[in-house]
Amino acid sequence: MINKIKLSLVLLVIAISQSNALIEVDITRGNLDPLPIAVSPLSAEKETEDNLTKELKEENIGQKISEVVENNLKNSGLFNPLNRDAFLQKPDIAHLKPRFEDWSLIKAQALITGKVTLVNEKLRVEFRLWDVLAGKEMMALAFTTVPSNWRRVGHIITDKVYERLTGEKGYFDTRIIYVAEEGPKTKRIKKLAIMDQDGSNIKYLTLGNELVLTPRFNPTNQMVTYLSYFRNLPRVYLLDIETGIQEVVGDFPGMTFAPRFSPDGKKIIMSFAMDGNSDIYTMDLENRIVERITNHPSIDTSPSYSPDGKFICFNSDRSGYQQIYVMKSDGTSVKRISFGKGLYGTPVWSPRGDLIAFTKLHRGKFYIGVMRKDGSGERLLTENYYQEAPSWSPNGRVLIFYRETKTDSEGKGFSAKLWSIDLTGYNERMVKTESDASDPSWSSLLSN
Amino acid sequence: MRIKLELKPDGTVIRSEILDHARMNKPGQGFYKVLAESALRAIKLCQPLRVPTKGYERWKNLQLNFDAREMLQG
Numbered sequence: 223m224i225n226k227i228k229l230s231l232v233l234l235v236i237a238i239s240q241s242n243a244l245i246e247v248d249i250t251r252g253n254l255d256p257l258p259i260a261v262s263p264l265s266a267e268k269e270t271e272d273n274l275t276k277e278l279k280e281e282n283i284g285q286k287i288s289e290v291v292e293n294n295l296k297n298s299g300l301f302n303p304l305n306r307d308a309f310l311q312k313p314d315i316a317h318l319k320p321r322f323e324d325w326s327l328i329k330a331q332a333l334i335t336g337k338v339t340l341v342n343e344k345l346r347v348e349f350r351l352w353d354v355l356a357g358k359e360m361m362a363l364a365f366t367t368v369p370s371n372w373r374r375v376g377h378i379i380t381d382k383v384y385e386r387l388t389g390e391k392g393y394f395d396t397r398i399i400y401v402a403e404e405g406p407k408t409k410r411i412k413k414l415a416i417m418d419q420d421g422s423n424i425k426y427l428t429l430g431n432e433l434v435l436t437p438r439f440n441p442t443n444q445m446v447t448y449l450s451y452f453r454n455l456p457r458v459y460l461l462d463i464e465t466g467i468q469e470v471v472g473d474f475p476g477m478t479f480a481p482r483f484s485p486d487g488k489k490i491i492m493s494f495a496m497d498g499n500s501d502i503y504t505m506d507l508e509n510r511i512v513e514r515i516t517n518h519p520s521i522d523t524s525p526s527y528s529p530d531g532k533f534i535c536f537n538s539d540r541s542g543y544q545q546i547y548v549m550k551s552d553g554t555s556v557k558r559i560s561f562g563k564g565l566y567g568t569p570v571w572s573p574r575g576d577l578i579a580f581t582k583l584h585r586g587k588f589y590i591g592v593m594r595k596d597g598s599g600e601r602l603l604t605e606n607y608y609q610e611a612p613s614w615s616p617n618g619r620v621l622i623f624y625r626e627t628k629t630d631s632e633g634k635g636f637s638a639k640l641w642s643i644d645l646t647g648y649n650e651r652m653v654k655t656e657s658d659a660s661d662p663s664w665s666s667l668l669s670n
Numbered sequence: 671m672r673i674k675l676e677l678k679p680d681g682t683v684i685r686s687e688i689l690d691h692a693r694m695n696k697p698g699q700g701f702y703k704v705l706a707e708s709a710l711r712a713i714k715l716c717q718p719l720r721v722p723t724k725g726y727e728r729w730k731n732l733q734l735n736f737d738a739r740e741m742l743q744g
Contacts (some may be wrong), residue, residue: 244735355714389704
């Protein structure tokens, strides 16, 4: 978002321009300040308010929805939601016709207003997005859902506003699956957990009896594939989130790990290790046919498909050190793409298809970075003592990963937390979770 | 993206017009529309523009060419 473009350069250009033709000024830079936005609480009539409070045991749902929106916008790093105490106009009146002077007085450039009503026991939410400086409506939408879905309504509103103001799809009506961790480092209990992208609505999917690692969603977000230990043997599992039914993937005479779904959700790609060698395999979930994709005496692991399903990136130590490779999805045309100093791992293809995110270890430091699919343009976004396993937001704009802290000499101080960072390397922030957390994986958009 | 401005002698904007305005509402040009709106907001925020005291006739009509390539680089 361009904000205040330095138009003072206009002066300079005009001063040196001698021609009588129309003066043209080229502007190639802008300030990337977060856009000041006012999120007016969604208004509700007294009767609606009372009925919603009775049903949901929550007061002021309109305001709470707008808080969800505000929090999302703030966390994106692209918006600066203004303090509600400064708002001059009442929510119900602002929704009908904002007094733009009042909103521009508090420096708002965009304004969100809205209204909630109860229609046949359904929650109906309408909202409008206004361009304060142009003095006009940019978008108006309404939708109806069950009242208990009110937080999702906030996320959907944010997605619409984000898309309208940035030109990119949002990533707010999404969930994150991760490994929740408890207990001392030597005796960790690890459970699969799922939560909304903003950390709300946490649910635990396994009990913690077995160690679990690397959960990944399928494209419809109904299934999860992950690694679990059973009788000390690590194996790839499949879990139906709704029913809780789990099953082992394939009948491999050894350990399987690092699973992911293919973009069409029909296959699982994973590593299978036997006699000290690991190669990449796929298993078709319909007919259970297993196919070997790599065949090399080195360790090939962490496969991830390109969004069109035509290519796979993975890491391999076939050159002597762990590096990132790309091949066609049938295993042919293998090409090394990482050539920088250090070790590269956990490559994951961006949903936009242009970039591959990775973890890099160099001189005892861990980095999260991105490179183009041909390996060019490597950019390291963040450096830390220990961090790994990036996962993309569905719009390819944000990465979530986990970071561990060092244990002190008494064995204390260890923690594992989820963090997110913008593709530009800005807006690094911790994602709140109830317990320690690792191995996050971002779902696709739940709606639309 | 090109915006044509008409200015008052004190640098306030009388009129702003997006020149490639047809492109704004074409499908697949979402970014263009966002950039145009953002540029218009920036112009409104910046006014009055700091303008020379002399030569009003020469600069009262001004064209701004916005190039987002550098701005969008990560």
